[in-house]
Amino acid sequence: MGFSSFFIFALRVILISHFLWTFPPWEYPIARAEGTRLIISGSSTMAPLVSEIGKRFETLHPGNRVDVQTGGSSRGIADAVTGLADIGMASRALKPQEAHLFGSVIAYDGITIILHRDNPVKFLTDVQIRDMYTGTITNWKTVGGNDAPTLVVNKAEGRSTLELFLHFFNLQNRDIHAHVVIGDNEQGIKTVAGNPHAIGYVSIGTAQYDATHGIPIRLLPLQHIPATIETVRKGTFPLSRPLTLVTNSPPAGLIKTFIDFAQSSQSHDLILKQYFAPLQEG
Amino acid sequence: MISSSSNISPHSKRDDLLSGSVRFLALTAGGLLLLVIAFLFYESWPALHHIGLTRFFSDPDWYPTDNSYRLTSMVWGTIFASTGAVLLASPLAILSALFCHFYAPPLLSRWFRRMVELLAGIPSVVFGFWGLVVLVPMIGHWHPPGPSLLAGILILAFMIMPTIMLVAHTSIAHVPLAYIHSASALGFSRWSMMWHVILPTTKVGIFTGILLGLARALGETMAVLMVCGNVVQTPSRLFDPIRTLTANIALEMGYALGDHRAALFMSGLFLMGLVVLFVSMAEGLRHRNTYVATK
Structure with a gap:
């Protein structure tokens, strides 16, 4: 083993770090949102459910990717506002000061x-x-x-x-x-x-x-x-909350397709499997 | 210092390449620390700017969503838990290293060391889970509530004991045989040989082990998060629940925005400061009272 191969290794490290510096990973989601990828972030209560729904959505709509990240409801709403995510997940109803956002309840x-x-x-x-x-x-x-x-x-x-x-x-x-x-x-x-x-x-x-x-x-x-x-x-249980998908503008295109899919009876069994309550009788 | 030009071996290009890349890598390793500190400062800048350093000490309590950011009770929690663990684990570790080297029959000694090595490799989550399911209910039965400073100290002591023991054992094994022979020739008893010869010569090694243990105890997150209760308060008894700085970050980081997030980076900075403080204190102690063993 020569030292030159070691030197090449060091060079590679420098090149990769340079690449990461020029294209930092935290900027990737913005680039992805333009393609056929849906970035969803927010509530850790909702994340397992939404990622299951996302998997089924991917098989029914080939070519599309659904990425689900957790970080809490506040993060979900903040990401939807800044556009860091296409859809935010909030495991609560929207507050009055968030009324400019568009919430779609998928389960309770x-x-x-x-x-x-x-x-x-x-x-x-x-x-x-x-x-x-x-x-x-x-x-x-x-x-x-x-x-x-x-x-x-x-x-x-x-x-x-x-x-x-x-x-x-x-x-x-x-x-x-x-x-x-x-x-x-x-x-x-x-x-x-x-x-x-x-x-x-x-x-x-x-x-x-x-x-x-x-x-x-x-x-x-x-x-x-x-x-x-x-x-x-x-709706008789006193302490309940809607699981809401939040968007910055009225849902359209792929985002609307996904939200409609999550609300439809096609994802009822997934919702029940996670012990949440779906919208209608399923 | 030896420069390569005065070496006996002929000067080679590979030497230059090696020294260049080694220098570069060493610089990277050192630079990483500076990068981490710079990053912590950068991320906690909003907190320093909006909240101000003094409020981390003078606010009444820690309710970050309610604009109250006192960190001192968590600093105390971290200090109590890790120093308690070191005080508990070090004597045990040193004594078991001595046992392993001087008293145990070879077969037992080998298996003992192997077991301790295995203990050192157990992931902290496993320790935490064991603590949550076994230790905490036990303490709760004896003296409620259960999740407490004591549970944290015990779990951390279990975790750092093997590290200290292995480092101590290795340095004991490296004591020159001549020392031991001379001690025997002088008619030392086994105990006074250990006390007057072995421990003074291995002081540096044992100290390094304790320092490694302390660093692990300070930085441990998951196990502490699971057994300490995470209530923000300065503990007055061993049975009070505490929250450490690391647990604070792990509990709230995923859900924090704005100043709250910056305040959590501030707790990271406080932790870094604690580590620097402890390490420099230990360095000072180490240089003050060590005999240098001349070979």
């Missing part, structure tokens, strides 16, 4: 309280949940459970699940007295599954999937309405 999801399966508590009133999260109730005995201290699981800042939860219970994040702060739904479910005295809130879709696959958690009803896909679909 609910957020519910989860407890460990061994916790004897079967129902909590809104006030009790509120008191547990603010630290007024610190023992399960108070709400008819075992004599054990509560373990309050809260979400990290910036997640739309947190926003919705706070809004529903009329709380500020500062009021919450949490013992654990978690990132995604799965981490929350693992935390609750590992501690019989924990209380947490997660997306019904993820929780129901895990509960039916042997994870020891229980979904609590909210205001006496059971947390299931059916109640979310009927």
Whole structure:
């Protein structure tokens, strides 16, 4: 092995870095959007579903690519505004200050309280949940459970699940007295599954999937309405949210085709498989 | 310093090529650090500009979406968790290295070392998952709530113990045999030989191991994120949940925009500062009290 081959290697490194410097990867999506590629970014709750829908869309419309990136609902909306993404995903309704954007709901999801399966508590009133999260109730005995201290699981800042939860219970994040702060739904479910005295809130879709696959958690009803896909679909479950595809201008061309496809009955089975509630009876 | 012209071997073009490319690569390696720091400064500039450095210390708490950016409790969380882990892991690691070299029968010693090497290779997520499923419920049973500074210290100690032990063991194995023979000839007991001969001569190596361990503990993200609870508060007891700077970045970066995002880069900068502080402190200590072993 000669040193010249090593030198050539070093040269290659320089050339590649030069190329990356001239055409930085973070500028690629803009270039792609002009072709037959759809860039979709945003909510981590929606990303698995939308990428499944995207895969089916690609097989039905050959030659088109659907790229799904996650980063939270706020990122999805910001990317749709700046044009960094063709479609943004937001797992909440558009806010009044976002009214200039165009939202298309593709499914509904609910957020519910989860407890460990061994916790004897079967129902909590809104006030009790509120008191547990603010630290007024610190023992399960108070709400008819075992004599054990509560373990309050809260979400990290910036997640739309947190926003919705706070809004529903009329709380500020500062009021919450949490013992654990978690990132995604799965981490929350693992935390609750590992501690019989924990209380947490997660997306019904993820929780129901895990509960039916042997994870020891229980979904609590909210205001006496059971947390299931059916109640979310009927619109009777109190804490639910629309899964929205957001665009900067009225959907047209390939973007419109994709949104129509996601809303149509052709993707109902994919939505149900992810334990979300599709728009119409499918 | 030896220059190549005074070497005995004839001057060759390949030498030039080698020295050129080696110099270039070394420069790149060093330059990377500067690039990283420059990038951190660049990305956290909006935070420095809009929020100002002092507010990272003087704000009442960390609610970035509510325009409140105090980082100090997370700095303390990082310091407590990593120094706690180092204080717990180092004696264990050094003692097990001594055991492995001087007490264990060869077969056991070989298997012990192999096991520790394996332990060093376990990914941090696996440690974190084990901590979340086994350790945290155990601590929760003993002293609620469970996710705590203690859990973080224990997990980090498990993770850095093998690194410190392996480096210590290697440097112990490199102690010149003559030292050990002389100590025996002087009638040293095994313990005083280790205490007065082995440990002083291997101090630099052991210190390097501890430094590597400390750096890993400071930078560890996933395992700490899973077991520490991530509540932003300055811990007053071992059983309080904490959030480290790394966990803060990992938890919120994917969802942060604008000043919030810049504030997270600021926590990266704080972490970098902590690492620099610890490393320079350790360097100072190392130069102050080492005997240089002359061979």
